[in-house]
Amino acid sequence: MxxxxxxxxxxxxxxxxxxxxxxxxxxxxxxxxxxxxxxxxxxxxxxxxxxxxxxxxxxxxxxxxxxxxxxxxxxxxxxxxxxxxLARVFQDPKLGTAPRMTVAENMLLATKRGEHRPLFPRKLKSQIPRFTKLAATMNNGLENRMNTATGALSGGQRQALSFLMATIKRxxxxxxxxxxxxxxxxxxxxxxxxxxxxxxxxxxxxxxxxxxxxxxxxxxxxxxxxxxxxxxxxxxxxxxxxxxxxxxxxxxx
The missing domain is CATH 3.40.50.300 (P-loop containing nucleotide triphosphate hydrolases)
Incomplete structure (x- = not known):
């Protein structure tokens, strides 16, 4: 056990x-x-x-x-x-994501979950390949919307993003x-x-x-x-x- x-x-x-x-x-x-x-x-x-x-x-x-x-x-x-x-995914797809931030920006934010976040360079561009590969595992086209504002996603894509954000930092x-x-x-x-x-x-x-x-x-x-x-x-x-x-x-x- x-x-x-x-x-x-x-x-x-x-x-x-x-x-x-x-x-x-x-x-x-x-x-x-x-x-x-x-x-x-x-x-x-x-x-x-x-x-x-x-x-x-x-x-x-x-x-x-x-x-x-x-x-x-x-x-x-x-x-x-x-x-x-601990991470949590709610029933409402609108919870757990920032609607005005892009998919990639949301995922970058999730990599810092539970950490103190001072001002620092985002280094987002270098993370895009990793985020795209993760998004592709959702099998719903999310990987093609990395630069899309989260509020413009379908409910299923937004919930998939919430799940990725909850699990990206194990x-x-x-x-x-x-x-x-x-x-x-x-x-x-x-x-x-x-x-x-x-x-x-x-x-x-x-x-x-x-x-x-x-x-x-x-x-x-x-x-x-x-x-x-x-x-x-x-x-x-x-x-x-x-x-x-x-x-x-x-x-x-």
């Missing part, structure tokens, strides 16, 4: 605290993520999937419990500080927050295929939220199901391979 890269211990979150609408979202989440895990995350709306990602990313503070990265307690580490080892942990949900079926399939290939090729550790149960079964080595703020299933290996969509539906009942 590989060393845990991230551990969540008894994580609890509460919203509207001390009001009549006080609600506990995550209810004692315990999750150990090992290097190389590709975990698909399923659950009904309101199950706590996005809240889980927000807690891991540091966007939302926890009310109880601890989070460890490589054995170091990061429970109270800021969201900005966590970008040194993160310890990649969070894919329904990153294909806003795309048409053909574009979604292409991006999922490219995602799977990059994760395998670069041996990335990733969590992917999806509402498509077939995708949850097809991708990754491990699957977790959330319900009412708790992990009700955590399957991997042969057990995951034997799961069916019908089995997953039982988690939602």
């Amino acid at each position: 590989t060393k845990p890269i991230l551990e969540l211990k008894n994580i609890q979150t509460v919203v509207n605290r001390h009001t009549a609408n006080e609600t506990k979202i995550l209810r004692g989440i315990n999750l150990t993520i090992h290097t190389g895990d590709f975990i698909t995350v399923v659950g009904t709306n309101g199950a706590g999937k996005s809240t889980l990602f927000n807690v891991i990313a540091g966007h939302l503070p926890v009310d109880a419990g601890q989070i460890f990265h490589n054995g170091v307690d990061i429970t109270h580490t800021s969201e900005e500080a966590r970008t040194k080892f 993160p310890d942990l990649l969070l894919l927050d329904e990153h294909t949900a806003a795309l048409d079926p053909h574009t979604s399939r292409n991006l999922l295929k490219a995602t799977d290939e990059r994760i395998k090729q670069d041996h990335l550790t990733a969590l992917m939220i999806t509402h498509h149960l077939e995708d949850a079964l097809k991708y990754g080595n491990r699957l977790i199901a959330l319900k009412n703020g708790q992990i009700i299933a955590d399957v991997s290996g042969d057990q995951k391979e034997q799961l069916t969509v019908k089995d997953l539906y039982r988690y939602f009942e």
Whole structure:
């Protein structure tokens, strides 16, 4: 068994605290993520999937419990500080990219993720061949639009760029927050295929939220199901391979 890269211990979150609408979202989440895990995350709306990602990313503070990265307690580490080892791709293609900057400029910016960025020569031209080669792996023509403003891209190309930006500087942990949900079926399939290939090729550790149960079964080595703020299933290996969509539906009942 590989060393845990991230551990969540008894994580609890509460919203509207001390009001009549006080609600506990995550209810004692315990999750150990090992290097190389590709975990698909399923659950009904309101199950706590996005809240889980927000807690891991540091966007939302926890009310109880601890989070460890490589054995170091990061429970109270800021969201900005966590970008040194964590990257995230959101559902909305407009998030994660700068619309007025070109594709190449966005990719150059991503190479400095988590770093202090003083004034320095960009040296963009020397990076163009590398960026073009990376863009070509998306199989959607992005490599031909390196000098195009990102806001002028199609939704699929912009989301592919977001994915490249999240992975260009290999993160310890990649969070894919329904990153294909806003795309048409053909574009979604292409991006999922490219995602799977990059994760395998670069041996990335990733969590992917999806509402498509077939995708949850097809991708990754491990699957977790959330319900009412708790992990009700955590399957991997042969057990995951034997799961069916019908089995997953039982988690939602």
